[in-house]
Each structure stands twice: as structure tokens, then as C-alpha cells.
Amino acid sequence: MTDPDPLGGELVTANRILAARGVVDGWGHVSVRKPGSPDRFLLARPLAPAVVTRDDLLELDVDTGESITGETTYLERHIHSGIYRARPDVAAVVHSHAPDLIPFTVTDTQLLPLLHASAFLGEGAPGFEVDGVPTGKLIDTPQVGDELAASLGAAPLVLMRWHGVSVVGASLRQAVYRAVYARENARIQLQSLALGPVTYQPTDEARDVAATVDKVTDRVWDLWVHELGDI
Amino acid sequence: MTDPDPLGGELVTANRILAARGVVDGWGHVSVRKPGSPDRFLLARPLAPAVVTRDDLLELDVDTGESITGETTYLERHIHSGIYRARPDVAAVVHSHAPDLIPFTVTDTQLLPLLHASAFLGEGAPGFEVDGVPTGKLIDTPQVGDELAASLGAAPLVLMRWHGVSVVGASLRQAVYRAVYARENARIQLQSLALGPVTYQPTDEARDVAATVDKVTDRVWDLWVHELGDI
Amino acid sequence: MTDPDPLGGELVTANRILAARGVVDGWGHVSVRKPGSPDRFLLARPLAPAVVTRDDLLELDVDTGESITGETTYLERHIHSGIYRARPDVAAVVHSHAPDLIPFTVTDTQLLPLLHASAFLGEGAPGFEVDGVPTGKLIDTPQVGDELAASLGAAPLVLMRWHGVSVVGASLRQAVYRAVYARENARIQLQSLALGPVTYQPTDEARDVAATVDKVTDRVWDLWVHELGDI
Amino acid sequence: MTDPDPLGGELVTANRILAARGVVDGWGHVSVRKPGSPDRFLLARPLAPAVVTRDDLLELDVDTGESITGETTYLERHIHSGIYRARPDVAAVVHSHAPDLIPFTVTDTQLLPLLHASAFLGEGAPGFEVDGVPTGKLIDTPQVGDELAASLGAAPLVLMRWHGVSVVGASLRQAVYRAVYARENARIQLQSLALGPVTYQPTDEARDVAATVDKVTDRVWDLWVHELGDI
Numbered sequence: 001m002t003d004p005d006p007l008g009g010e011l012v013t014a015n016r017i018l019a020a021r022g023v024v025d026g027w028g029h030v031s032v033r034k035p036g037s038p039d040r041f042l043l044a045r046p047l048a049p050a051v052v053t054r055d056d057l058l059e060l061d062v063d064t065g066e067s068i069t070g071e072t073t074y075l076e077r078h079i080h081s082g083i084y085r086a087r088p089d090v091a092a093v094v095h096s097h098a099p100d101l102i103p104f105t106v107t108d109t110q111l112l113p114l115l116h117a118s119a120f121l122g123e124g125a126p127g128f129e130v131d132g133v134p135t136g137k138l139i140d141t142p143q144v145g146d147e148l149a150a151s152l153g154a155a156p157l158v159l160m161r162w163h164g165v166s167v168v169g170a171s172l173r174q175a176v177y178r179a180v181y182a183r184e185n186a187r188i189q190l191q192s193l194a195l196g197p198v199t200y201q202p203t204d205e206a207r208d209v210a211a212t213v214d215k216v217t218d219r220v221w222d223l224w225v226h227e228l229g230d231i
Numbered sequence: 232m233t234d235p236d237p238l239g240g241e242l243v244t245a246n247r248i249l250a251a252r253g254v255v256d257g258w259g260h261v262s263v264r265k266p267g268s269p270d271r272f273l274l275a276r277p278l279a280p281a282v283v284t285r286d287d288l289l290e291l292d293v294d295t296g297e298s299i300t301g302e303t304t305y306l307e308r309h310i311h312s313g314i315y316r317a318r319p320d321v322a323a324v325v326h327s328h329a330p331d332l333i334p335f336t337v338t339d340t341q342l343l344p345l346l347h348a349s350a351f352l353g354e355g356a357p358g359f360e361v362d363g364v365p366t367g368k369l370i371d372t373p374q375v376g377d378e379l380a381a382s383l384g385a386a387p388l389v390l391m392r393w394h395g396v397s398v399v400g401a402s403l404r405q406a407v408y409r410a411v412y413a414r415e416n417a418r419i420q421l422q423s424l425a426l427g428p429v430t431y432q433p434t435d436e437a438r439d440v441a442a443t444v445d446k447v448t449d450r451v452w453d454l455w456v457h458e459l460g461d462i
Numbered sequence: 463m464t465d466p467d468p469l470g471g472e473l474v475t476a477n478r479i480l481a482a483r484g485v486v487d488g489w490g491h492v493s494v495r496k497p498g499s500p501d502r503f504l505l506a507r508p509l510a511p512a513v514v515t516r517d518d519l520l521e522l523d524v525d526t527g528e529s530i531t532g533e534t535t536y537l538e539r540h541i542h543s544g545i546y547r548a549r550p551d552v553a554a555v556v557h558s559h560a561p562d563l564i565p566f567t568v569t570d571t572q573l574l575p576l577l578h579a580s581a582f583l584g585e586g587a588p589g590f591e592v593d594g595v596p597t598g599k600l601i602d603t604p605q606v607g608d609e610l611a612a613s614l615g616a617a618p619l620v621l622m623r624w625h626g627v628s629v630v631g632a633s634l635r636q637a638v639y640r641a642v643y644a645r646e647n648a649r650i651q652l653q654s655l656a657l658g659p660v661t662y663q664p665t666d667e668a669r670d671v672a673a674t675v676d677k678v679t680d681r682v683w684d685l686w687v688h689e690l691g692d693i
Numbered sequence: 694m695t696d697p698d699p700l701g702g703e704l705v706t707a708n709r710i711l712a713a714r715g716v717v718d719g720w721g722h723v724s725v726r727k728p729g730s731p732d733r734f735l736l737a738r739p740l741a742p743a744v745v746t747r748d749d750l751l752e753l754d755v756d757t758g759e760s761i762t763g764e765t766t767y768l769e770r771h772i773h774s775g776i777y778r779a780r781p782d783v784a785a786v787v788h789s790h791a792p793d794l795i796p797f798t799v800t801d802t803q804l805l806p807l808l809h810a811s812a813f814l815g816e817g818a819p820g821f822e823v824d825g826v827p828t829g830k831l832i833d834t835p836q837v838g839d840e841l842a843a844s845l846g847a848a849p850l851v852l853m854r855w856h857g858v859s860v861v862g863a864s865l866r867q868a869v870y871r872a873v874y875a876r877e878n879a880r881i882q883l884q885s886l887a888l889g890p891v892t893y894q895p896t897d898e899a900r901d902v903a904a905t906v907d908k909v910t911d912r913v914w915d916l917w918v919h920e921l922g923d924i
Contacts, residue, residue, distance in 0.1 A: 026451030048454035103423040106430050162432050192796040199799050201855050220719030223741035257682030279685035334654035337661050393663050488913030510916035565885035568892050
């Protein structure tokens with residue numbers, strides 16, 4: 001039987017994967033833009049990602065960041081709508097408080113690519129700033145959503161001081177993949193810096209490797225689905 | 232069927248959550264003040280929190296720190312009674328030996344807020360001192376309970392040298408939430424300090440964020456209950 | 463029905479607990495002296511502790527370190543016999559390669575007590591030395607067993623360079639408890655030293671606390687048995 | 694009933710063990726040379742090791758690095774064929790992205806033996822270099838496979854910048870064992886270096902210990918199989 005709503009099913013899976021891998025806990029959320037309806041995206045009711053089901057998915061308007069039916073969703077839904085407005089190339093957004101990334105939001109250390117699997121970081125990992133000053137503002141209005149999107153620019157993710165990270169992808173799977181491997185890179189960078197000067201991946205090399213890796217990340221997604229068991 | 236003892240049920244759940252999240256192991260305990268009877272609180276018999284059941288809950292007297300029925304409870308029950316005497320606003324107390332917090336009790340490094348989820352630390356995280364000197368005393372008499380409460384002051388928690396932490400809340404859920412996220416903050420602070428100078432959340436900003444977070448922590452509690460499965 | 467061999471049953475449980483808590487992996491072993499037969503102790507056939515059953519337990523001679531029946535046991539069985547010969551007060555020995563303790567065998571940093579639960583470290587944590595020089599020798603003869611016991615002296619454990627630790631107790635439960643909490647202390651000490659100068663528990667205070675803790679460690683053992691489920 | 698293909702069965706087990714122990718995740722692969730057919734080896738179709746079954750195993754040609762049947766396998770299959778061509782003594786190869794080893798590929802810190810269980814590192818842990826310069830090249834042609842094998846030389850493993858490690862063994866079990874304990878050593882070295890100057894195992898001593906350890910690693914393999922449960 002064909003799934004009447006494959007996008008909703010994959011978004012539930014994305015929620016579960018992010019929870020199972022420890023990228024999100026009680027906090028964090030993930031959305032996906034509707035194919036063919038670029039002004040709409042799906043996001044859950046305000047629940048921990050681990051418990052989200054299909055029945056919890058709402059359709060939101062990209063312009064307003066509000067649900068079509070008026071139902072309540074996450075306070076920081078404007079992360080998603082703000083980015084979708086500014087980045088037509090973005091099909092999915094993950095927002096997480098992944099602990100290992102926080103140190104890169106409260107110190108001067110830049111998150112830089114250290115392994116092929118996270119070579120996408122070569123495209124940059126800017127911090128959320130307003131008027132050039134890092135901020136911990138909650139993304140609770142459309143305007144702050146626009147400010148966050150401006151800091152993101154063309155990058156794959158934006159680091160948010162005292163808060164976490166928002167990660168984008170050209171597909172839902174890519175956004176989830178990047179959310180997991182950005183944290184993995186952070187862990188390795190923390191370890192490496194303790195040993196002494198670190199040689200990061202040059203930007204050009206990172207770009208080439210990222211393109212190669214992108215072709216085979218379905219292998220990783222399939223593993224994560226396998227590890228969830230039946231959901 | 233209505234639960235005839237919802238408070239007891241929630242206290243058992245709190246015990247299990249703290250154990251499941253690694254905040255307590257064989258050591259540690261959690262209590263809750265009886266609504267409407269501010270001079271009474273519930274605490275378990277001297278068992279590891281993971282194995283506490285409703286039948287293990289005892290009613291204790293805030294003034295004496297002894298159980299009403301004379302049954303034996305934890306040696307350090309005076310942590311709870313001492314704090315309840317001094318802090319009428321406190322409805323629950325968690326005492327844990329959570330490892331990641333110990334380094335902040337044996338060095339000069341102060342525990343300071345680094346993420347929104349633990350912004351409550353902006354209210355302070357004093358150390359247990361007697362006559363201005365940090366102490367590792369066990370809280371085994373009412374008098375030491377008073378000393379601990381004096382060190383706590385109006386803060387959400389008090390750090391105890393070579394020992395652990397005692398965390399308070401205006402509700403049982405708040406105390407449990409804070410116990411988990413104080414440790415989370417400690418982990419992130421340990422990582423961040425290894426990278427260089429750290430920018431902490433300013434106190435005013437932390438207070439505002441903490442008020443916002445407090446409104447949605449039920450989402451986190453619900454997740455933790457979900458992860459326990461049926462108990 | 464009364465267990466006809468409670469000591470054997472408890473030794474199997476000790477093996478499982480040490481494995482479940484990550485103190486031992488494929489390597490490591492635990493023994494117990496026979497009550498009433500101080501020249502005999504029980505040790506398993508050369509198996510990973512996680513898979514040891516009652517049928518795998520052998521009786522060994524304290525003088526020779528060999529099994530009564532001539533069956534083969536661990537290469538390093540002489541850790542146990544050497545210590546039993548030198549320390550009549552010792553009823554059990556745990557040998558582990560617990561990773562977090564290794565750094566204290568290859569650097570000049572001394573393992574020192576930082577939390578009440580491991581206050582027993584106040585009695586010392588000497589290194590294995592021969593003629594005053596740290597050594598990584600395998601304990602594969604009675605003579606090397608004697609050398610190890612000489613380094614242990616009256617302490618609760620001896621650290622072994624590039625190798626691990628051997629921990630003793632006045633009971634099987636105490637030896638297991640100490641093996642777990644020595645590692646816990648090592649983890650906390652590693653974290654604390656990264657923050658700056660550390661204040662360790664004074665020896666006298668550690669001794670007092672250790673005596674108090676010893677009275678209530680059954681609570682911890684009971685939890686660990688609970689976590690094993692039915693074995 | 695005799696297993697008609699014991700080698701294939703053991704290779705599936707090796708895949709599962711490496712996944713269960715966190716040495717590989719979505720990435721990484723393991724191969725084994727066919728006994729009696731030194732110009733042939735088994736490697737899986739391009740799947741995450743955790744999901745590999747017997748039906749996924751392909752036979753590859755050592756000379757070309759291509760499967761006999763023309764089926765597609767991993768992009769970096771030339772790691773395996775390159776090493777098998779250069780090292781007749783090698784019976785198995787593990788390629789992993791094990792995180793704790795990456796810091797040793799991006800800093801000047803050499804991976805050196807710190808515990809008996811990983812004494813095999815005394816034989817060296819060179820980095821992948823081309824013309825004396827560390828490189829992060831993917832091993833996607835026979836020529837790069839030869840370059841990697843040249844960097845490996847006679848060592849038990851070769852570290853690959855921004856990438857991971859390739860580990861060899863005289864048997865499949867030895868290669869798996871080394872892949873696990875190389876990472877274990879990396880973790881301990883990271884911890885130890887944070888404490889101050891470190892005393893590494895002298896090469897001669899490491900060699901002696903490695904020979905002893907090699908005789909008893911079946912104990913470790915048996916444990917890992919036990920922990921997999923029925924597969």
C-alpha cells in the first residue's frame with residue numbers, strides 16, 4: 001500500500017532519529033518544506049521530538065510562521081519560517097541544543113571541518129549576531145527569524161549563543177545528516193585542540209569532499225532508520 | 232480511576248527519572264513538601280532512587296527531620312528539612328552526587344549559566360560554607376541542615392565540596408528539571424573553558440530566559456516519563 | 463531453598479556487576495577468599511567476567527596460585543594469591559584495566575580523593591614498583607605477585623603502569639564498590655584538574671567519611687544487583 | 694550442521710562487532726582475504742556494517758579492487774586491495790572513522806602505546822602521506838590504494854588525516870581487536886596528555902607484551918560475540 005503522506009512519515013522519522021542520536025532532547029524541532037508548495041512547511045505541535053507522531057504534524061505558513069489551522073506549535077517556529085523565506089534552496093531545518101556545539105557559541109573558537117563526513121562545514125558556520133554583536137535572543141517573532149536568517153547567509157548552519165544551532169539542508173535527510181555530523185565535528189575539534197595546533201580541512205578540499213559524501217549519505221540514513229526499529 | 236495519592240506517584244516518578252538520567256546512582260534522594268501541610272514532606276526509605284516504590288515513601292517532619300512513624304530514612308535527610316525550614320517557597324529538594332558538578336566544588340571555578348535551558352543558574356550557585364570556609368560535612372543533624380540552608384540562601388542550588396549538590400524548586404518538576412540541567416551546564420562549562428575565555432549569560436538576561444523556559448518544562452518532564460515506560 | 467553455595471553465587475554476581483558497570487571488559491577478573499579457609503580462594507576459568515557462571519569457578523591455593531584441580535585459570539592469577547598471602551585482612555581482589563585510571567599510571571599525577579563515595583582513596587593509591595621503579599610487568603609468577611603485594615602495602619588498591627589496577631576489600635562487596643568508585647574518582651579528578659588547582663580531601667577527613675560510607679554501601683550493591691535483572 | 698561458509702559468517706560477525714562497539718557507524722568497512730586464494734577477498738556491498746548479512750558479501754579481486762561479478766561495493770574498496778597487494782602477511786583489513794583517532798591525524802601528536810591491550814601500537818602508527826605530505830585523499834583508485842599501503846609499510850595501522858584509520862591483522866579477529874583497542878588507546882592518551890608529561894611503553898617491552906596478549910584475544914572476541922546475542 002502506498003503511503004498517502006510520505007513527507008509526514010519521513011518527518012516523524014527525522015524527529016525520532018534526532019532524538020535517538022542525542023541531537024535533540026526535550027528541546028529542539030525539525031521541519032520540512034512542502035514540495036510544490038514553497039510557502040508551506042510541516043512542523044510538529046510543541047512536543048519533544050521523541051514522542052512526535054503523524055497526528056502531531058501541523059502545516060505552517062512561511063510568511064507568518066503560524067499554523068494554517070491556528071493550532072499552537074513551538075515558540076521558536078520563526079527559526080523555520082525566517083530561514084525558508086530567505087533561502088529558497090532550503091527544504092528542511094533542524095533546530096537543536098546539541099551540547100557539544102554550545103562551547104563554539106560562547107568562546108572565540110570557530111567550528112571548522114576536521115573530518116570528511118562533516119566537510120560541509122567548509123561552507124562556514126557563522127554565529128547569530130544582530131548589528132555585529134552575538135546574541136542569545138529567542139527566535140519568537142518573524143523579525144527575529146529574519147535576523148537569524150541574515151546571520152545564516154548561505155551557510156549550512158548558524159550557531160546561536162547560549163542556545164544551540166539551526167541547520168539547513170536541500171533535503172530533510174541532508175539537514176538531519178548535517179545536524180548529527182556538525183556535533184560529531186565539534187566533539188573531535190574539542191579533543192584535537194587539547195593536543196595542540198590543529199590543521200583544518202582547506203575550504204576547496206572540503207567542498208570537493210562534501211560533494212562526494214552527499215552522494216552516499218542515504219547509507220547513513222538507512223542505518224539510522226534500521227536502529228529505530230519499527231516505529 | 233483517580234489516583235488516591237498523586238503526590239506519592241509523582242515522587243516515585245521523580246526518583247526514577249533522576250536515576251534514569253544518571254543524576255543519582257546508588258546515592259542521592261529527592262523529597263517533596265506536602266501541599267497544605269508545609270511542616271511535612273515525603274522522602275523514601277534509605278534506598279537507591281531507581282528502586283523506590285510508593286510503599287517506600289515516608290512522611291517526615293520539617294522541624295525535626297524525622298519520620299512521623301519513627302522509621303529510618305536517609306542519613307542526610309536533614310538536607311531536606313533544613314531547606315524546608317528556611318525556604319517557605321521551596322516545594323521540593325533533590326540531593327545528588329552528580330559527577331560533572333563535583334569539579335566546581337573543589338576548584339575556584341564558579342558554575343555559571345551557559346545555555347538557556349539552565350538560565351536559572353543566573354540566580355547563583357553558592358558553595359556550602361561554614362564561617363566562610365568550604366566544608367565537606369555530612370548533613371546528619373538539624374543544625375548542619377540549617378547551615379546548609381544558610382549557604383543556599385535564595386539560590387536554586389547549593390554546591391557541596393567533595394559531595395555533590397542540593398537543588399530546590401517551587402515544584403517537584405522544577406527541582407528535577409534543575410538537577411538535570413545544572414549538570415548539563417557543568418558539562419558544557421567544562422568543555423568551553425578548555426577552549427579559552429568564556430562569555431557567560433548576563434544575570435538579567437538569564438532571569439528573563441529562565442522565566443520563559445519555566446513555562447515549557449512540562450514538555451521535558453513528559454519526555455522523561457515517556458522514556459521510563461510503564462512504571 | 464537455601465543456596466548451597468552463596469559465596470559462588472555472589473562471586474558470579476560480582477563478575478556481572480563489574481562487567482555491567484564497564485570496570486572490566488574482555489580483560490579483568492575478581493576473586494574471593496573462602497571464609498574459614500584462608501589458604502583458598504575462588505577465581506573463574508579464563509573467561510571475560512560478563513560470561514562467567516558458577517560452573518566456571520575454580521578453587522585456588524593461596525600459596526601457589528594454582529587451582530586445586532590443576533585446571534587453567536587467568537595468566538595473572540598471581541595478583542590474587544600474592545595479595546592474599548601478604549594481606550590477611552583482604553577477603554576479595556578485583557583486577558581491572560579500567561581506562562580512566564590508566565592516566566594515573568603513566569603520569570606523575572597522584573590519584574587522590576575528591577568525593578565522599580571514594581574517600582577510601584585517602585588510605586593511598588600507590589603505584590606498582592620494583593626497586594623504586596614503576597613497572598608494567600605482567601603478574602605471571604608467584605614472585606611478581608609478591609612484588610605487587612609489596613607495592614600495595616596497606617592500601618586499598620595498587621595502580622599498575624600501562625596495565626590497570628588491583629583493588630582489595632575486607633569483603634567481596636567492598637572490593638567491587640572500591641573498583642567502581644576508584645574509577646569514578648579518576649574521572650572527576652581528570653575533569654577537576656582541567657579547571658585549575660584542586661583541593662583534595664584531607665586524609666583524616668577522608669578516613670572518617672570512608673567509615674561512614676562503608677556502613678551504607680549495601681544500598682549501592684543492591685542497586686547494581688537490581689540493574690542486572692535476573693541472572 | 695557444518696557452516697558451509699564459515700569465513701562469510703565470521704565476516705558478518707566482524708561487521709556487527711565493529712558497529713556494536715562504535716568503531717564504525719554509517720561509514721567504515723571490513724574485509725577478509727580468502728584462505729588459499731590470496732588474490733581474492735570478501736567485502737560487503739556498500740552498506741553500513743551494522744546491517745550487513747551474508748547475502749551482501751562480494752568476492753573482490755586483489756589486483757583490480759573490483760568485484761568478480763561486477764557488483765558495486767564501497768567507493769574506498771581500494772584501501773583493502775592496495776594493502777593486500779603490498780602485504781602478503783595481512784589476512785584482514787578494517788577501515789573506520791573512529792572519532793577518538795581523528796585528533797591524531799590533524800595534530801602533531803603521535804599515537805603511542807599506553808596500555809598492554811594496545812601494545813601492538815609499539816610497531817608504529819604512521820600517517821598517510823604522499824611525497825612526505827599528509828593527505829586527506831579518498832582511496833578511490835588502485836593507485837591511491839598503493840600510496841596508502843606505502844604509508845602503512847609494516848605497521849599494524851595507518852592514520853588518515855580528516856578521515857580515520859585503516860587497521861590490518863594476520864587474522865580477521867586480530868584486525869577487529871586492533872581496531873577496537875587502537876581507539877581505546879587514543880582515548881587514554883587524550884586523557885593522559887591533559888595531566889602532563891606521559892611515559893609511553895618502550896618499543897621492546899610493547900612487542901613482548903603484544904605477543905602475550907595476542908595469545909588470549911579470543912577471550913575478547915568471544916565476549917563481543919556474546920554481547921551481540923543471536924545474529
